[in-house]
Each structure stands twice: as C-alpha cells, then as structure tokens.
Amino acid sequence: MRKLLPLIGNRHGGGRSALTCRYRCGDACFHEVPNTSDNEYAGDVIARTLSRRNVMRAAAVVTVAGAGATSVVLAGNSTPANATPAPDAQAAAAGADGLGARGLRFKPVAPNTADQVTVPEGYAQNVVIKWGDPILKGAPGFNPDKQTAAAQAGQFGYNNDFLSLLPLGGDYERQQLLVANHEYTDENLMFKAYDPANPTREQVEIAWAAHGLSVVVVQEDHRSGKLTAVTRHQLNRRLTATSEFRMTGPAAGGNLLKTSVDPSGTKVLGTLNNCAGGTTPWGTTLHGEENFNQYFANAGKVTDPAAAARLKRYGMTTGESERKWERFDKRFDVAQEPNEANRFGWVVELDPYDPNSVPRKRTALGRFKHEAAQPRLTEDGRPVIYMGDDERFDYFYKFVSSKRMKKGKSRADKEHNLTLLDEGTLYVAKLTGDSPADQIDGSGKYPSDGQFDGTGVWIPLATGTTSHVPGMTAEEVYVFTRQAADKVGATKMDRPEDVEPSPRTGRVYVALTNNSKRGTAGQPGADEANPRNANKHGQILELAESFDDPAGDAFAWRLFLVAGDPNDPATYFAGFPKDKVSPISCPDNVAFDPHGNLWISTDGNQLGSHDGLFGVATAGPQRGELKQFLTVPRGAETCGPLIQDKRVLVSVQHPGEIDGASVEKPQSVWPDGPGKMVRPAVVSVWRKDNRNIGV
Template identity: 60%
Template sequence: MSLEPGRLLPLISAHPGGRSPITCEYRCGNACAHEAPNPSGNEYFGDIAKGVSRRGAFKAGAVMAAAAGGFAALSGTAAAAVAEIPPGHGAKPVPGTDFDPVPPNRLDKVSIPEGYDQQVVIRWGDAVVPGAPKFDFRRQTAAAQAKQFGYNNDFVGLIPQDPLGVRNLLVVNHEYTTEVHLFPADQYDPANPTEEQVRIAWAAHGLSVLQTFRDPIGGALRTVPSPLNRRITLDTEFEVRGPAAGSKYLRTSADPTGKRVRGTQNNCSGGVTPWGTVLSGEENFHQYFANADKVTDPEQAARLKRYLVGTGESTRKWERFDRRWDVAQEPNEPNRFGWVVEIDPHDPHSTPVKHTALGRFKHEAATVKITADGRVAVYSGDDERFEYIYKFVSKGKYKKGTSAHARRHNSALLDEGTLYVAKFTGDSPGEIDGSGKLPADGEFDGTGEWIPLAAGDKSFVGGFTAEEVYVFTRQAADKAGATKMDRPEDIEPNPVNGRIYAALTNNTDRGAAGKAGVDEVNPRNRNKNGHVLEWEEDRGDAAATRLRWRLLLVCGDPAAADTYFGGFPKDRVSPISCPDNVAFDAHGNLWISTDGNTLGANDGLFSVPVSGPERGHVKQFLSVPVGAETCGPVVTDQLVLVAVQHPGEDAKNSAEPTSHWPDGGSSQPRPAIVSVWRKGRFGLVGRIGQR
C-alpha cells in the first residue's frame, strides 16, 4: 500500500484497532485493556421460559433446514440474483460510485476525489442557539458551551424539509469529551479539574439540532438561525418510557420515581426514523462512573462488572462534583444510561425519551425497518468484544407521515413489543480454522434465528423477570445463547434490496487463550481489521425470526490472504480497516466509515456496491485528518456529510497539537461536520458519484 505524498504526520500509536491511547482512555475508558466483560459459555438453551413455540423460534434444526436454500430460498428475488452474478472484471462503475478513489494517506486534511469540493458545515464551539458567544479556546464557560456546538461529533442525521432537500434539519451526536484536548494544557490538571471545567464537559456532551440550507448553485450546506435550533446536554431532562420505566433498578435519591433522567451521554451512532425523529444510542457510559468496587452486594456488583462500570476514581473526576457519578452513593445511576434515546427535532420544546423496551447495553445505533404487516423493527449492536446483535419489533403498527400526531403515535410504538437477540450458525462446520481461509463453498455464510428475550411484562428467559431483561439485557442474552460477535457497531437496512448490513469493527481477543474461538460469522483469530455482515430475514420480513446471512467483506490489506471482498478481484479494491458506521445511497450502495485503521493510513469513507458484477468493489471516497475518526456518513445524490471526530487525538494534550484541522495555521484541532459535493451548476448540482 502506497501513501499519498505530502507532509506526513506521526502515525497513531498502536492500540487495539489502531487507536490512539488518548482516544482509548477518553472514548471508552480503555475497555480493550480490561478483560472482556462477557464471561458466559453461551451455549445455553435450558431455562427458556414456557409459552414460546419451540417449533417457531428454537428448533434450530428445522430453522437450518428451512434456510438451507440460501438467500434465494428466503426471498426468491434480489438476494437470489446476487448469488448468481459472477464478480466483475472491468465492469462499468455502478451509479453512485463513479469517482476516482482517494489513495490512502496520512495528511492533515479531508482528502476528496478530483472534481469535488468541500466545506465545513459547523465545528466545535460554533453557535447553535441565540446568544452563543464566539468560541474562545482559552476562555470557555459552561454557559457558553451549552449554546455552542458540542464536542466529538459522531452520528449525523439529515431530515429534508422540502422535496429538493434544500432546507434540512441536521441532528448531530456529541459522543464524548477529551479533556486534555478540550482545554489548554496550562489550564487543565487531569488529577484536579475545576467544577467549571467539569460543567463545560457536561455541556459539550449530548446532541445539537440545527436548521440548515443547501446552496442549490454551489452545493455547500450551511447552518442558519432558527427557533428549531437546540442543544441537548447532560443537564437536559429525559423521560423514561416503556416496560422498565419506574423500575426499582432505575430509582435514585434525585429521582425516586425512576422515570426522569438528567441527560444523555456517550451517544454514538443513531438513525433517522420514518416519522422524522432521531434515535440515538448511548454507548460507553460505563467509564463516567466511579467506585463500583465499593458496592458490597454481590449480585449488584456482578451486574456492574458485566457492564464494565468503573472502579476507583474516574478519569474525569466528575464524582467530586455530583454524587450521581459515584456508584457507592448512587448504585442505580449507571442503569439510567445505555438506552436508545429519541429526539424530536421538529419540536424544540419536546422532552427527549429513553426507550426501555429496546434493552440496555452499549448501543452503537438504532435503525428502523417497517415489517411486512406495518410494524416497526429496530436494529442495534452492542459495541464491545464478544457482545451481541439485537432487534426489537413493535406490537402496534406504524402510521405514515411526519406530522406531530404521527410522530407521537410512532414514538409510542417503541414502548411495547418484543426484544430479540441474534444467534448465527455457519454452514461449513469443521472448515473454519481462524486463518480467514474461505470454506469450500466459497463464502462465509449460514443461517440464524432471533431469540426472544421479553415482550411487555413477560420474560422468555428463565430466572429473569421482564424488568431484569430490559435493565440487564446482556446477562439475559448470555443465558439465551446468543452469538458472541466481534464488536457489532452500526446496523442499517438497505432501502433497495431490503437486506440488513452490520459493521463488526474488530476483536483482537478472538481466539486468544481462554477467550471465545472462531466461528463462521467471526472467522479470524485476533481479528484486528473487522468485517461486514449481510443478512436477509425470512421472506424479507423484518418481523421474521429466521434469517440467512453471509459476510460481504472481511476487511484488511487486499494483499493479505485473510481478506475477502465479496468475490471481487482483490487487486482492484481500496484497503479498508475497522468498519464502524454504515449508510446507503439512493442506488443501494453501501458506504462505510472507519475507526482505527490498522493499515498505517488515516481513516476514511468507502463505497461498496452490494449486487451485480461490482459487488464487493471497495473504493475510498475520502480520508479524514490525522488522528481523526470518520463518523456519521450521510450520502444523498447531492452531497456527502461526514463527522470528523477527534482530529489530532494522538497528541498527549493540547500543548503540542498534531493536527490543525479545520482552521489551519497554529490553531487547535476542532471536531466538525464536513459536506462534500461534486462541482457543477444546478442542473441541479452535480450528483455524487456520477460523471
């Protein structure tokens, strides 16, 4: 792999997944440095509660036989065509992917293809709501940050407000704060933060809602003042809804009802719902809490450990200024995070919601597909080594539209339904040796089932009440026998072919001594580059409990023997490592953003056709600056949006920044949203990926 010439910057330090040690500390509390919190043997089917049809959900033999015909047996249409079309050689680019790929590089800029332009939409500290002062790195206040764009932007949701997509609402998650970069090095002492610095960090978390306008001539997206503009922070009140609302496990001294929570944190990816709201996943919440080791009740201590809740002092020392971060004083406070939250960007006065029916774990995302009979299915991954993939299917039916009435009706659907966890089985037993070698049938593929965990107040897991299933979902999934995955992150339904795609970022513990070994859905030992999973549910129906799966990509260096690109010639693809967020364009092409590239180059955004002769043809569309992660891709015919998260985070602190993006010169790096578009006049504006 060759790197683009230019000013090279230091490589990110070698941490799991290629991340900087600073990122590992502040983003996930060095989760990979700890033992993976899933100790289960996980082949348990014994104590599933009575009342579930074993013929339907749990007769694995019957499931496998029914699905043995592959994708074609389940859908008979689009999926069958994929299996029959041979890989392409010199084929014409698929619509939406006609661009010259960006070569891997380590430049301190957003690199884009020739013929495209770019512009920063908004950066950390820019004004969101009226009265926000101009950003001043050395003179920050909590009051100012609560009105400004937050830190470390991850998910990006774009909600059109007119048929041409000129006026849009932009919703952005602010995942976490890196205090050693958030503040000047001569002002911040990690061992002794001030209360004002802690409150600034609380205000830098959460979400931003912004009115935007896309220039129909030039193509750029810009924010504009609007009464809809809003900041949601760690001080914003959330309503707890669903079957665990009011649970004894959610009650604290500040909220004896268990139905009101202050704030949301570590919001990673998310999804825009068909009714125009945003679902956001609370991910690495565990790291914000302190003193879990002082909890003496053994059952409670075990539950905290299963979520890796912090022992001793926390990195940020928030517990010094609010007892809710001290587990010894408020043992239930961690249970109030790790949910899917819903934001209504159309109503700036609405109270955001935490949906307990979708289960509590480290949600990477939450994305929606409507079932064949009109119900709502929500998919989510638990982003940790050896954790699981989940699905929720509502009891009630979806009402079309984005009116206030439709939004209320459809939001309420997420409060009652069935929560499932996935079990995957390969069809090449005895052939998976951990090397990445393809089985004799030429694919990593197989069948799967959705195991029900709970519905309403009914638990399907022996020894667990429904309340316990929702609050301690990981333990319930352990007992149900779910498949341990390699860090399941973003999951997205394809709007064209109906199949579901999941990014599995990496798992360097796979196959290590005392750890879970390989299986066909996680086929490599010490998996440092990750893979992309594709599945289709029975009859293409999101309500089904049977599925057929295959791996679309096994990522890494194309020259390496353990990589696979959907059967496409490996000498014609861009190298890709650590898939994280996924999105689709209008043509059904998959777009993948990466986090923690282990191949010696900056992270980027990649396009991948998923059908036809170009299936598996990975092309890099852009790369982000040094030390940054590519997040939240949005791909429309007119523009691409990416969140550039934690640029320059390979530096020890802010004293000697390794990146000066986006402002250049000697400036501090600032996380920001970038729009990219093809140059051309509005005939209307040149379309992405089409010459």
C-alpha cells in the same frame, strides 16, 4: 407464502491512539472482557424459546442458504470466496461501461496520512459547523480562552458522530434540519494546562455541556452541495449531560431506575456517549448511548455480590473515573447512587421538529452499549429496530414493535407514533455456520463450500412485562440485557457496531469492527461468523430475513466483506476482484446511498493510512466493488456518514487525538490552520460540476 431474501454471494483497538482509548471508551481494551459467560447454545434453549413452527421457519432458511452454495449461481456473484475469478468474470465485474457501479463512479482516494480531508478529483468540500460554533440565541462565538459552561450549552458540542438531515419543506425548500450526536469529550485537547488528576468544576461543567445532541438548521447553496449553519434559528437546540430526559417503556418507573433524586424512576438528567443512531420513517431521530460505563466511579466499593456482578458485566470503573465527575455530582458515584448508571445505555428518541419536546429513553429496546438503532417497517407498518452492542464478544439485537405506524400528519397520529418503541419484543441473535467446525481454524481460510455463511434465529428476551428468560423478570431483562442474552446463548461477536438495513432489499448489514482478543488464552476462538483469531481488521455481515416479514425469528447470513489488505488471502470483497478494490480496515459506521450502495466509515485503520469513508456496491455485477471516497486528518476518525444525491456529509471526530497531544502541543492543524485550536467538525462534500455523487 413468505418470500425469503436470497443472500448474495493491537493494543488500542486497531490503529487508535492511547489517548482516544482513554477518553472515548475508558481504555476498554486494557480491561478484562466483560462477557465471561459460557453460553454455547444448547438444545434445551431452543426448546424453551422457539415453537415447532419457528423451528420449521429456521429450517426453511437453512434450505435457502444451503442452495446458495457454490453449486448454484447467485444473483450478482457466482464465484466461491476462495477462488480467483476468470478473466471474463473480471471484465464483467468491472461493468459494461467500464465506469463501475452507479453512485461509485469516482477515482478512489489513495491511502494517505495527510492532515486534511482528502476527497476525489473533481469534488469540493466545506466545513459546515465546528465544535464551539454558536447555534442558540445569545450564545457567544467560540473563544477557547474564555469558554464557560453557559457558553458551551449554546454552542455546537464536541466530537460529533451520528448525523441526520431532515427536510423542512414549504418556504424552507433549501434548508434542512441537521441533527448530530456528541459522543465524548477529550479535555486534554479542550483546555490549556489541563490537569487530569484535578479538573476544575468549570472544566467539568463545560464537558457536561459539550456532550449530548445538537439540532441546527443548515442552508443549502443552490449551485452546489455546500451547506452552512443557520446560527440562532428558532429550531436550533442543544441537549447536554444535564438536560431533562424521560424514561419510557416497560422498565420505566421500576425499582432498578429509581434514585434518591428521582424516586419516580422516570426522569433522568442527560445523555452520554452518543455514538451511531438512526432516522425513523415518522420523522424522529434515534441516538445510541454507547460507552456510558466510563463516566461512573467506585464500582469496587459495592459489596453486594449480585450488584457487583452486574456492574462488572457492564465494565464499570472500579475506582475513580477518568474525568472525576463524581467529585462534583454524586450521581456519578455508584457507591452513593447505585441505580444512576442503570439510567444510561439506552436508545434515545428525539423529535427534532419540536424544540420544546422532552427526549425519551426507550427501555423496551434494552440497555447495553448501543452503537446504532436503524429501523425498517414490516409489511403491515410495524417498526423493526436493529442494534449492535459495541464490545468484544457481545451481541446484536432487534426489537419488533407491536404497534403500526400511522402515516397521517395530525397531532394524534404524531403522538401515536411517539409510542411505537415502547411496546413490542426484544430479541438477540444466535448464528450457526453451515461448515464443519474443524474447517474454521482461525486463520481466515475459507471452508470447503467457499463461503462463511449459515443460518440463525432471533431469540426472544422480553415482550412488554413478560420475560422469556428463565430466572429474570422483564424489568431485569431490559435493564441488564447483556446478562439476559448470556443466559439464552446468543452468539459472541467481534464488536457489533453500526447495523443498517438496506432500504432497497431489506438485507441487514452489521459492521464488526475488530476483536484482538478472539482466540487468545481463555477467550472464545474463531467461529464461522467471526472466522479470524486476533482479528484486527474486522468484517461486515449480511443478514437476510423474509422480505415481507422482518418480524420473523429466522434468518440466513453471510460475510459480505472481510476487511484488510486485499493482498491478504484471508480478505474477501463479495467475490469482486481484489486487485480492483481499495484496502479497508476496521469498519464502524455504515449508511446507504440512493443507489443502494453501502458506505462504510472506519475507526482505527490498521493498514498505515488515515481513517476514511468507502463506498461498496451490494448488488449487480459490481457487487463487492469497494472504493475509498475520502480520508480524514491526523488522529481523526470518520463518523456519521450521510449520502444524498448531491452531497456526502461526514463527522470528523477527534482530529489531532494522538498520544502526547495537548492544546499546547497540537498534533493536527485541522480545520483552521496553524495557531488555531484543533476542532471536531461536520464536513460536506460535493461535485464541482454540480452533478450527483458518483454518477
């Protein structure tokens, strides 16, 4: 019998500057919402997509979720969301030893606007690697006055985001392999006297080389958590916007992926706008291509109505692109190369241990603005990948492989595991609340059962070469996944970004960053999973599937955290006393520590403080205890959190990216001080007494 997991209890996209919106996502906030579908779920969709057996599974989850209402004491939280805990409950929540949740025993950093990385008392930090630091043999040191594309191709890229640390083992006990995404470039902060209307070829080619991925060996100091980059190591690698990548899976080689340069439809140059990602149990890393649409120009010149509608659904630029890359390579002009844009928006799989391997874009995982791709395994060893589409009113997905992972170390086992993400079923989520619609009024007021919660189903979109969406081929489903999800009535969410399953419980946590358009004229209003109109602070959703069968198609869900000022009655911290938590706004990337706590980095804080990194307990008497661990400098965003026993790593992305900033007029002096170029970087934090983090 399957065991169901119990559920426990602006204008520029938040606090972002106009400069960040311009270069990071192509001013998405100013454009029409791409999802204009009227996809309210209907009974005939259920009939087409779910068998009677599956509907009964969903009913079983409904029963469990219903039992989790306020009449039943839930593990870790028996207090309704809209109630004030009694004093004895507050004392219990504080922990018997008064220290708080294990892994979070540090004095919280106060909200602040300091132009530095601020860490708790008793902790130290260092910059591990910065934009422009050489990592390949022959690469020169960073010199902004003599920068070239060739130099940048051998140096650490710009705007680091997702981070992964992988063991080397053997004789390299104190070395690890650091893998980093490079999301986007801000040419205003990279080049002196930059003219955005007339970039030079050299500037464009430097930007191409600053995108992509970096692999670099790092050395651990045995007395602390300090890490330093091992420059010019044989495993170090740079992948850029012009490196070779391979298309794999059911859509590879199809007509929708063929171009004049690549009639095979299997070979593509580059990866763009890599945001969050994941690390697989078989030793590879996954990288989500997010706001790829902004790099392509002239969608307004496409006259075919069907093609124009597809481009519009992905938010393609109608005229010139911001960076003007189409002037130097026709592949960025959709009027000349209509299929080139279809070759971006995928999850990329990289083997960091093999510097000669060709990374693969996995078409079976669908094409959209990928924010994350974090796997877990079923009981029989099949990978399940959870993914968010970072757009207002778009969806979150999962992929279930049809193949089992092999645990061996042979070349054959490795080659087998590198095919796991090419065969399986792609699903999209449909959530249903369990409260009457008239109790969800958009204010954030809780319904009568004291929880925003309910049930859901995973709607299949395609399996291999078989489409489950009427009117679309399987190739169309994979390449135009948003339209497929529209057709089957998926739930429109408030920007689903990073999605992470807990390695301890299997519960899945979805960061919903914000959605200022929710409830505005012509846009969907609040629902139980997205309960606030004009939502500027965001929320985190907790999803529970069968513990031993995450490949199932039914789940229960609950809002774990509703972000914002704790003094706002619409906020919620899993029932933990709100006078004992740090304020948080705009959750973005999420990760787990060795104790099962969820760590949350923010993007666009709307509460007047700089963005930061927070830890929150997900279980036990401290469930919902949220504490701020660090803040980042002026204009920066916190990305790529990685929490180990002895250290915390973060990517400090786009420091100094404040309106009016330029190389000549910097708005931050981080990390090297006055008179130096502002540079994105990776930071390591550790305890000065060399003990584990937060214990």
